[in-house]
Each structure stands twice: as C-alpha cells, then as structure tokens.
Amino acid sequence: MLRWPHHGIAALASDTGLSENAVCKALDELASLELLKPSAQEAGHLRPVSPTVGLTALLANAEAQVCTQQARVESTRAAIATIAAEHDHPHDRALRLEGLDAVRARLEVLQRDTEIECLSLNPGGAHRPDARQAATPLNEEALRRGVTIRAVCRESFRNDADTLGYARWLTEHGGHMRTLPTVPIQMVLVDRKAAIVPLDPADPRAGALEIRTLGAVNALYALFEQVWQQGTPFGEQPPTDLNGCTPTERALLQISAAGDTDETAARKLGVSLRTVRRMMSSLMERLDAASRFQAGLHAAKRGWL
Structure with a gap:
C-alpha cells in the first residue's frame, strides 16, 4: 500500500x-x-x-508494555522477598558482632536508620575520646531528625572533664541524660525493634549481640524504663533520702552488705579506693558501727537499705 x-x-x-x-x-x-x-x-x-509515525508509535507502545511487565516482575520479586522474610523469621535470630569495630559499625547503621528513639545504658565511667568523636555527629544528625535520645550513665562520669562536656553538649541539643551510682548492664535500644548487648559484660571490646526477638527487646525496654525512673536528671544534684544518704552512699552500703571488698566497690562505683574508704568511714560513724559488716547490719535494721 x-x-x-x-x-x-x-x-x-x-x-x-x-x-x-x-x-x-x-x-x-x-x-x-x-x-x-x-x-x-x-x-x-x-x-x-508514514512508517516514521506509525512504526515509531508501535515501538513506543511495545516499550511501555515492557516497562509494565518489568514493574510487575519487580513487584513480584518484592513480594517473594517479603514472604521469604516472614517464613525465615529473621527477627527471632541474634546477629553476633565480633569485636569493637564491628559493634561501632553496626551502631552507625542503626542510628542512621533510627526513626523514633535511641536509648542506652552506660555502666562505664569516662567515655573514650574515639567513642565520643564517633557518636557526636551521629547523635547530632539524629536529634535534627527529631529522634529522642535518652541515656543513663554512671554518676562517676562527672569526674572526667571531657565526658562531662559531652553530656552538657547532648542535653543542650535536646538529648536527655540521667545518672545512677551503678548501671546494671551496657545496652543500646533502637526504636524498640533492636537491642545491642555485650557478649561479655566484663569485656565490652569482645563484641556484642544484636537482638530483634520482640519478647527479649520488650523485656530490655522495661529494664531501661525502670533504671531511667531511678536516675537523677543531668544538671540536678542527686537527692538524699530521709536518712540523709545520697544514692551513691546507699549503693555503697548495698555493695558492702553483699560482702564485696572496698576495691570491688570502687570498681563498681567508678570512684577511687580513697573515695570509697572515706565514704565508708562517714557511714560507719553515722551508723555507730565499728566495722563494715556491722555498718551493713545497722543499716538494715534502721531501714537504710
């Protein structure tokens, strides 16, 4: 034609x-x-x-059909991945992170993906300079996105000027921090979906586990909230109880009542041995006790513990 x-x-x-x-x-x-x-x-x-018009239109239509089919393929692939993820139950597994570098790298990824909140328990004393340098830009970025950051630290961190300065920076930029004489475990919780806990609490540099099992994460979240409620907001003086004891003095009495030595108490509280002995001497005098053991007995009888 x-x-x-x-x-x-x-x-x-x-x-x-x-x-x-x-x-x-x-x-x-x-x-x-x-x-x-x-x-x-x-x-x-x-x-x-004209072939230039007619055949070009046919080619464009064919290309559109190919694009539509490709979109269907991608949609099916995504559906398969979702079904596989649900079948494999990835949230019931724990990811083992070997070494400090692996832990920090994973925390960087998690913190960049945080949408709601990042919670942490920090049983150590002064923060290492490299750890602060790594955490500061990530925290700043998260705070700008509206992420809530809450941290519980050991009271003795105030003895380190650099860590104290970092705490001031965090709270001034919208973060929240509370302190306690002792913190039970090192832990990071992200969006109530993932928890990072150490492989060996005595050696944080050994690595950590990333836990996503909902029951375990909820239990750790409940632990955090309990510890948080007991903490003193940063910038406030720890309150004394009706017996005139500070939280640190009560913690020292509990440690002593458990039979631990002054050296162990100093390590748990993150203070010097001299400070522990000075505090213990003051408590013994106020309790009219001749020994640490007697001080624990008198404290229990008087309801100080």
Missing part, C-alpha cells in the same frame, strides 16, 4: 500474490495497528500511515 496507495483489494491481491481473503485480513490487522487510516479523499478507502 505504501508503494501503490490507490490499489484496491483485487489489485493488492495481484501485487502480492495473496488471495483477496488474505489481503482483507491483512488490511484489518494493519488498521488495528493504526498503520492504515480512513482516507479523507475517497470514502471507504484506507490510506497508509
């Missing part, structure tokens, strides 16, 4: 060697592909569309 646009069905059959029935079917197919259109000059006749 491009060569002889005015030929009718009989002429086209002669031109192509096809039967008139086959020519009619071919014309119907070409019309359905919009490669033939009604003639404006001759009623009942069809005119061929």
Whole structure:
C-alpha cells in the first residue's frame, strides 16, 4: 500500500500474490495497528500511515508494555522477598558482632536508620575520646531528625572533664541524660525493634549481640524504663533520702552488705579506693558501727537499705 496507495483489494491481491481473503485480513490487522487510516479523499478507502509515525508509535507502545511487565516482575520479586522474610523469621535470630569495630559499625547503621528513639545504658565511667568523636555527629544528625535520645550513665562520669562536656553538649541539643551510682548492664535500644548487648559484660571490646526477638527487646525496654525512673536528671544534684544518704552512699552500703571488698566497690562505683574508704568511714560513724559488716547490719535494721 505504501508503494501503490490507490490499489484496491483485487489489485493488492495481484501485487502480492495473496488471495483477496488474505489481503482483507491483512488490511484489518494493519488498521488495528493504526498503520492504515480512513482516507479523507475517497470514502471507504484506507490510506497508509508514514512508517516514521506509525512504526515509531508501535515501538513506543511495545516499550511501555515492557516497562509494565518489568514493574510487575519487580513487584513480584518484592513480594517473594517479603514472604521469604516472614517464613525465615529473621527477627527471632541474634546477629553476633565480633569485636569493637564491628559493634561501632553496626551502631552507625542503626542510628542512621533510627526513626523514633535511641536509648542506652552506660555502666562505664569516662567515655573514650574515639567513642565520643564517633557518636557526636551521629547523635547530632539524629536529634535534627527529631529522634529522642535518652541515656543513663554512671554518676562517676562527672569526674572526667571531657565526658562531662559531652553530656552538657547532648542535653543542650535536646538529648536527655540521667545518672545512677551503678548501671546494671551496657545496652543500646533502637526504636524498640533492636537491642545491642555485650557478649561479655566484663569485656565490652569482645563484641556484642544484636537482638530483634520482640519478647527479649520488650523485656530490655522495661529494664531501661525502670533504671531511667531511678536516675537523677543531668544538671540536678542527686537527692538524699530521709536518712540523709545520697544514692551513691546507699549503693555503697548495698555493695558492702553483699560482702564485696572496698576495691570491688570502687570498681563498681567508678570512684577511687580513697573515695570509697572515706565514704565508708562517714557511714560507719553515722551508723555507730565499728566495722563494715556491722555498718551493713545497722543499716538494715534502721531501714537504710
């Protein structure tokens, strides 16, 4: 038809060697592909569309169909991944992080993905300079996104000027910090979905476990809230109880009552041995006790513990 646009069905059959029935079917197919259109000059006749226009439109339509099919493939792939994830129960597994570098790298990823809150318990004393340098930009970015940051630290961290300065920076930028004489365990909780706990509490540099089992994460969250409620907000003086004891003095009495030595008490409280002995001497005098053991007995009888 491009060569002889005015030929009718009989002429086209002669031109192509096809039967008139086959020519009619071919014309119907070409019309359905919009490669033939009604003639404006001759009623009942069809005119061929320029290949540049007609075939380009067909190619564009084919490309659109390919894109649609590709989108369906990607959607199916995503659905398969979701089904596989649910079947494999990844949230019931713990990820083992070997060494301090692996822990910090994972915390960086988790903190960048944090949407709601990041909670931490910090039983150590002064923060290492490299740890503060790594945490500061991540905390600043999270706070800008509206993430809530709450941290519980040991009271003795105030003895380190750099760590004290970091605490001031965090609270001035919208973070929250509380202190206690002793903190039970090192832990980081992210969005109540993941928890990072040490492999060996006595050696944080050994590595950690990332836990995502919902029951375990909820239990650790409850522990955090209990510890948080007992803490003293940063910037406030720890309150004394009705017996005139500070939280640190009560903690020292509890440690002593458990039979621990002054050296162990100093390590748990994060203070010097001299400080522990000075505090113990003051408590013994106030309790009218001649020994640490007697002080524990008198404290228990008087309801100081």
